[in-house]
Amino acid sequence: MDSPCQKMDLEAVNSMNYEQFLDIFGNIIEKCPVITAAVWSRRPFLSFCEVEDRVSEFIESLPTSGKEGILRCHPDLAGREQASGMLTKESQEEQNQAGLTSLTSKERERMMLLNTEYKQKFGFPFVICAKMSNKDQIIKELTSRVQNHPSVELLKGIEEVKKICHLRMQDILCKGSPLPTKL
Numbered sequence: 001m002d003s004p005c006q007k008m009d010l011e012a013v014n015s016m017n018y019e020q021f022l023d024i025f026g027n028i029i030e031k032c033p034v035i036t037a038a039v040w041s042r043r044p045f046l047s048f049c050e051v052e053d054r055v056s057e058f059i060e061s062l063p064t065s066g067k068e069g070i071l072r073c074h075p076d077l078a079g080r081e082q083a084s085g086m087l088t089k090e091s092q093e094e095q096n097q098a099g100l101t102s103l104t105s106k107e108r109e110r111m112m113l114l115n116t117e118y119k120q121k122f123g124f125p126f127v128i129c130a131k132m133s134n135k136d137q138i139i140k141e142l143t144s145r146v147q148n149h150p151s152v153e154l155l156k157g158i159e160e161v162k163k164i165c166h167l168r169m170q171d172i173l174c175k176g177s178p179l180p181t182k183l
């Protein structure tokens, strides 16, 4: 379903050139603008929902290594990039909202240990839609998911990527992100 607070005009989106489309939707999948760039060719979209469907189709068409690659583009939660101010603005906002920027030193240490254990086991980072959670739930999930089989975690991680994408799309549409000046 399309977002009820949709402010951006679908016609305007359908008439964007790929640079404009990438400017606005380039980070709906964290640091994977190639996905947005591929999806642009599928215009015209009949709804904003269809943009997300095309993104999901693209992701599902990838082999395991490609899906793992998408997960690897995600920063650790409460990790090095956050500490050094290197997060994308989207990830920064998501981690803020989940309370991950105000962890106690004990919580931060626990997250770091678990993140390291998770990456060593699976070869990709733990991914969860931070905005749909809070720091306590995230630590609990991480503690539990690190026990899973790699094939389960690949599926779970990709499901979370799609949730993150959905909220990023909603955010763009609700904020009525300014259309590119070139239009």
Ligand SMILES: NC(=O)N[C@H]1NC(=O)NC1=O
Pocket (backbone or CB within 6 Å): 030, 074, 075, 076, 077, 090, 091, 094, 095, 125, 126, 127, 128, 129, 130, 131, 164
């Ligand atoms: N590792 C991880 O889950 N990162 C992501 N999650 C989220 O909500 N934003 C991110 O950058």
